[in-house]
Amino acid sequence: MKNDRGWLPGQRDVDWIAELGRPIEPALAAIEAAALPERIPIVDRDSGRVLSALAAGRRRIVEVGTAYGYSTLWLALGQPADGTIVTIDPDRSRTDLARGWWRQAGIADERITVITAKALEAFEGEEPALAGPFDLAFIDALKPEYGAYLDALVPRLAPGALVIADNVLWSGRVADPADQETNTAALRAFDRRVLGDARFRATILPVGDGLLIAGFRG
Ligand SMILES: C[S@@+](CC[C@H](N)C(=O)[O-])C[C@H]1O[C@@H](n2cnc3c(N)ncnc32)[C@H](O)[C@@H]1O
DSSP states (O other), rough: OOOOOOOOOOOHHHHHHHHSSOOHHHHHHHHHHHHHHHHHOOOOHHHHHHHHHHTTTTOOOEEEEOOHHHHHHHHHHHHHHHOOOEEEOHHHHHHHHHHHHHHHOOOOOOEEEESSSSSHHHHTTGGGGGGOOOEEEEEEEEEHHHHHHHHHHHGEEEEEEEEEEOOSSGGGGTTTTTTOOOOHHHHHHHHHHHHHHHHHHHEEEEEEEEEEEEEOOO
């Protein structure tokens, strides 16, 4: 337990942690620079570092919501060198660009399979790449669908798999009971459900926009 119970990590702590980390891959910096002017919502760099650390030893990963492949690349860089990722996004104009940045980072094409579809439709289809079992699932697409993504993912998880979801604090709105906006309410229900689900040991890291981390007990 911390000595000063009133202390909360601030920007100085975050900057210090970033300073300690190894320099960021140029391809990750290139994606950040491309995403910003286009307003493509990607995970925070701090969340990326968490994803990379949690990907260690996880050979088979599935991701819902690729965009420019920023979180995909953090995951791929943390995985074993023979690890694979299946990532789903209906927007091919984004994922075609993502492939270029993955190549720039030295990730072989065979390691990352892109499914160009809406995730719930892809899960309902016969797509062999989505058969599982997966060691890690990362959710970062439509907020009202998070619960349905989880339902589709559970039968595809290996025992001990991790489920991670981004935006689960939604810039502080989820913890504000007065905020009943659709995305906020969906994320609040998702958080409550997963943290109360006996099949998982779950918590939320107040990193970036809030990262839910759930260990699947099988
Ligand atoms: C928040 S972005 C993903 C960002 C990415 N995970 C990252 O951090 O680099 C959400 C993505 O979900 C995609 N998306 C929208 N509807 C979707 C659906 N039904 N299934 C899967 N992905 C969807 C969007 O095209 C968008 O690229």
